[in-house]
Amino acid sequence: MKIKNIFLSATILASTVIANAQELPYQEPPKEIKEIALAKLSPIIDFSEDYKWMLQLERAPYYSVSELAQPELRLAGIRINPETFSESRQRGYVGVTLVNMETKLERVIEGFPDQSIILNINWSPQSDKIIFFVKEGDGVYLYQCITTDNKAVKLSNRKINACFGTSLFWINNNEILILAIPENIGNAPVGSTVPQGALVQENSGKAQAARTYQDLLKNKFDESLFDYYFTSEIIKINNQGSLSTGIKGVITSVSLSPNKELLLVEKTHKPYSYIVPISNFPTTLSVTDINGKLIKTIAEIPLVITAMGYDTTSPYPRNFGWRPDKPATLFWTEAQDNGDPKKNKTEYADIIYQQTFPFTDVKKEVVKTKLRSYGVQWGNDSLALITESSAATRLVKTSCFKPGSDKDPVPLFEFSRDDSYNNPGRPHVVKNQYDKYVLYTNKKNNQLLLLSDGASPEGNMPYLSLYDITKKKNTILWRCKAPYYETISRIKDPVKLEIITARQSIAEPVNFFIRQIKSNKVKQLTNFPNPYPSMKGVSKEQIRYKREDGVDLTATVYLPAGYSKEKDGRLPVIMWAYPREYKSASDAAQVRGSKYTFTSISYGSPIFWVKKGYCVMDNVEMPIVGGNGVEPNDNFTEQLVMNAEAAAKVIHEMGVGDTSRLAVGGHSYGAFMTANLLVHTNLFKAGIARSGAYNRTLTPFGFQAETRTYWQAPEVYNAMSPFMYADKLNGALLLIHGELDNNSGTFPIQSERFFQALKGHGATVRYVVLPLESHGYSAKENILHMLYETDSWLEKYVK
Numbered sequence: 001m002k003i004k005n006i007f008l009s010a011t012i013l014a015s016t017v018i019a020n021a022q023e024l025p026y027q028e029p030p031k032e033i034k035e036i037a038l039a040k041l042s043p044i045i046d047f048s049e050d051y052k053w054m055l056q057l058e059r060a061p062y063y064s065v066s067e068l069a070q071p072e073l074r075l076a077g078i079r080i081n082p083e084t085f086s087e088s089r090q091r092g093y094v095g096v097t098l099v100n101m102e103t104k105l106e107r108v109i110e111g112f113p114d115q116s117i118i119l120n121i122n123w124s125p126q127s128d129k130i131i132f133f134v135k136e137g138d139g140v141y142l143y144q145c146i147t148t149d150n151k152a153v154k155l156s157n158r159k160i161n162a163c164f165g166t167s168l169f170w171i172n173n174n175e176i177l178i179l180a181i182p183e184n185i186g187n188a189p190v191g192s193t194v195p196q197g198a199l200v201q202e203n204s205g206k207a208q209a210a211r212t213y214q215d216l217l218k219n220k221f222d223e224s225l226f227d228y229y230f231t232s233e234i235i236k237i238n239n240q241g242s243l244s245t246g247i248k249g250v251i252t253s254v255s256l257s258p259n260k261e262l263l264l265v266e267k268t269h270k271p272y273s274y275i276v277p278i279s280n281f282p283t284t285l286s287v288t289d290i291n292g293k294l295i296k297t298i299a300e301i302p303l304v305i306t307a308m309g310y311d312t313t314s315p316y317p318r319n320f321g322w323r324p325d326k327p328a329t330l331f332w333t334e335a336q337d338n339g340d341p342k343k344n345k346t347e348y349a350d351i352i353y354q355q356t357f358p359f360t361d362v363k364k365e366v367v368k369t370k371l372r373s374y375g376v377q378w379g380n381d382s383l384a385l386i387t388e389s390s391a392a393t394r395l396v397k398t399s400c401f402k403p404g405s406d407k408d409p410v411p412l413f414e415f416s417r418d419d420s421y422n423n424p425g426r427p428h429v430v431k432n433q434y435d436k437y438v439l440y441t442n443k444k445n446n447q448l449l450l451l452s453d454g455a456s457p458e459g460n461m462p463y464l465s466l467y468d469i470t471k472k473k474n475t476i477l478w479r480c481k482a483p484y485y486e487t488i489s490r491i492k493d494p495v496k497l498e499i500i501t502a503r504q505s506i507a508e509p510v511n512f513f514i515r516q517i518k519s520n521k522v523k524q525l526t527n528f529p530n531p532y533p534s535m536k537g538v539s540k541e542q543i544r545y546k547r548e549d550g551v552d553l554t555a556t557v558y559l560p561a562g563y564s565k566e567k568d569g570r571l572p573v574i575m576w577a578y579p580r581e582y583k584s585a586s587d588a589a590q591v592r593g594s595k596y597t598f599t600s601i602s603y604g605s606p607i608f609w610v611k612k613g614y615c616v617m618d619n620v621e622m623p624i625v626g627g628n629g630v631e632p633n634d635n636f637t638e639q640l641v642m643n644a645e646a647a648a649k650v651i652h653e654m655g656v657g658d659t660s661r662l663a664v665g666g667h668s669y670g671a672f673m674t675a676n677l678l679v680h681t682n683l684f685k686a687g688i689a690r691s692g693a694y695n696r697t698l699t700p701f702g703f704q705a706e707t708r709t710y711w712q713a714p715e716v717y718n719a720m721s722p723f724m725y726a727d728k729l730n731g732a733l734l735l736i737h738g739e740l741d742n743n744s745g746t747f748p749i750q751s752e753r754f755f756q757a758l759k760g761h762g763a764t765v766r767y768v769v770l771p772l773e774s775h776g777y778s779a780k781e782n783i784l785h786m787l788y789e790t791d792s793w794l795e796k797y798v799k
Contacts, residue, residue, distance in 0.1 A: 058095035074215035077277025086162035161232035245292035258434030324436030379439035418587035425452030537561030552589035588623035726757035738773030
């Protein structure tokens with residue numbers, strides 16, 4: 001009888017556990033949260049090249065779950081809709097308004113099919129036409145609108161292959177090149193449900209470490225699907241119709257030479273890989289004429305699996321492109337250390353070479369770099385810029401050089417990648433005679449225009465400056481002024497210093513202005529209203545404080561409208577953060593962002609809960625600092641705890657936060673942070689962890705900025721994994737994960753196994769799986785349910 005009771009109890013317990021795993025009908029958050037989540041946002045703005053026209057692109061609303069349930073293939077690291085031969089889950093636009101920038105006359109462009117989505121737009125060279133990539137039910141098509149009309153018409157019945165995204169190339173103002181689905185493609189492959197044999201992978205003693213990628217090819221059937229859906233052909237389209245160039249294959253990239261006579265075509269080919277995505281597959285790079293005739297095969301690049309570690313890269317030629325300042329000159333980069341600086345010490349890490357049509361001469365050296373090259377910004381025969389960088393030290397260095405000269409490049413800027421204060425900004429570029437972007441400079445080639453974020457101890461205050469290369473002197477021409485945060489969207493005229501800016505403030509959303517810097521004249525272009533009228537009166541303040549070891553920190557604090565310390569007392573607090581690694585404490589301590597920005601609220605924001613009476617601490621700095629031979633992650637937990645304790649202390653000292661009612665949350669690496677704080681501190685009543693990773697042994701070949709493998713630093717991997725401390729959870733943890741998470745390292749099994757470990761130790765934990773969602777969430781029902789779950793958890797365990 002006693003034995004029967006034991007089994008009866010076990011059966012009841014098992015039934016209870018199973019009953020707890022159930023499909024809960026979709027729920028919605030409180031009205032005040034739902035209203036903000038579904039608010040209609042301001043349109044996206046795009047300007048014509050001649051600045052006569054402005055497009056207002058109305059953003060598409062969230063998907064529905066039924067739309068996410070449409071067919072989707074996950075092949076070689078890319079997710080596509082097989083019915084439309086396009087990337088899946090693109091939001092795009094649902095409406096377009098054309099605005100005359102002089103008269104401000106607005107015209108809604110009509111002619112798009114019902115229920116269609118505009119994926120992308122492209123202006124003609126003369127700015128008199130707009131090409132639209134429009135996704136209909138059976139495919140992606142090109143539509144065209146002439147600026148003197150308000151009617152979009154289908155340019156061709158040929159379906160576009162948009163599996164790699166959307167792009168086109170203007171041969172002239174009336175003719176374009178595009179990637180289309182091959183004609184007579186036939187039916188998609190059909191796989192047998194009966195296995196034809198065992199799936200075998202083998203390694204012959206060669207180390208080939210790779211990170212944990214999602215959505216990889218798994219078998220021969222996947223390979224056949226990949227070939228079917230990703231094969232395209234390059235066609236010409238004009239007003240008379242379409243014409244094939246005969247270039248066909250799995251085309252991963254195409255670029256048109258500046259003189260519009262040649263094509264650089266990159267095709268991927270077998271053997272494919274089951275352990276890395278398409279970006280690592282074997283490729284062939286060829287140059288053809290505009291009609292598809294082969295001129296020369298430029299390179300054959302085999303399967304690439306780069307070594308682990310800082311500053312590693314492909315051992316083969318990489319980053320091929322056309323020099324924008326020459327009619328038909330190719331350039332590319334070659335690693336001199338075989339792509340692995342740790343194993344192969346060389347004086348120069350990279351050399352950039354070039355070769356000119358007809359590509360029969362020996363390649364010529366353009367410039368060489370001691371650090372890893374991260375790109376050339378071309379100007380002309382007398383001036384170009386080269387940027388090199390070291391991931392190990394975070395050093396970024398930009399130098400100027402004369403292409404092809406034997407002289408070493410002249411250093412201009414040198415700063416840490418984490419040092420925003422000393423980042424001078426990016427050089428302004430303009431279109432040249434080939435309709436390609438090149439550096440803007442004066443006739444003497446000794447001046448540049450720089451656009452900077454203007455980072456400073458007072459926050460970001462963007463500016464435009466004139467940089468003298470010879471004197472290395474930077475003169476600020478214009479800078480945004482408090483109480484506004486204003487960025488330069490376009491430089492309309494670099495000589496007259498006429499700019500288009502996007503301006504916002506705490507109370508005003510982003511609107512666009514034309515500024516005449518010399519005369520200080522301003523003309524407003526748009527007048528978009530506040531999409532969140534219910535947020536009126538909510539206070540926002542960027543605060544600064546120190547953690548125990550003296551590192552300066554910042555956070556943005558939101559308080560409810562009408563809040564009074566005396567009347568309302570201390571509020572429950574929710575902190576939202578994302579840890580970042582730094583090589584120095586001084587870089588970690590820099591102020592980031594601006595205190596003058598408008599509060600835009602995305603679906604993943606914690607700011608919703610200021611409407612429910614919470615004190616919200618957003619963008620709470622969580623720096624993890626290394627240096628002096630110590631990697632940041634070597635004492636990850638200790639620093640994370642210091643950061644959290646400092647944030648709790650300052651909100652208490654401000655007199656607005658109740659530290660007995662604290663919650664912490666984050667997405668992805670922020671979720672990882674959240675779980676760590678709940679197992680290593682007792683500061684928090686609850687945690688919200690979305691789409692995170694909790695067991696670092698499941699990402700054994702590196703994660704985030706950690707390049708050591710598990711076998712090189714097992715103590716670091718274990719110490720950083722909250723899964724290893726599942727028996728020590730303090731507070732109540734809400735785990736949320738997209739069912740089809742596509743992010744490298746955050747497989748849904750991370751949350752599933754962590755939940756099981758916590759449940760096994762009697763923790764207070766809830767695990768919510770959002771059907772059909774990726775790493776980011778896109779369905780209206782799932783987003784509202786996620787907000788409902790978060791609100792319910794906070795109300796139950798914190799407020």
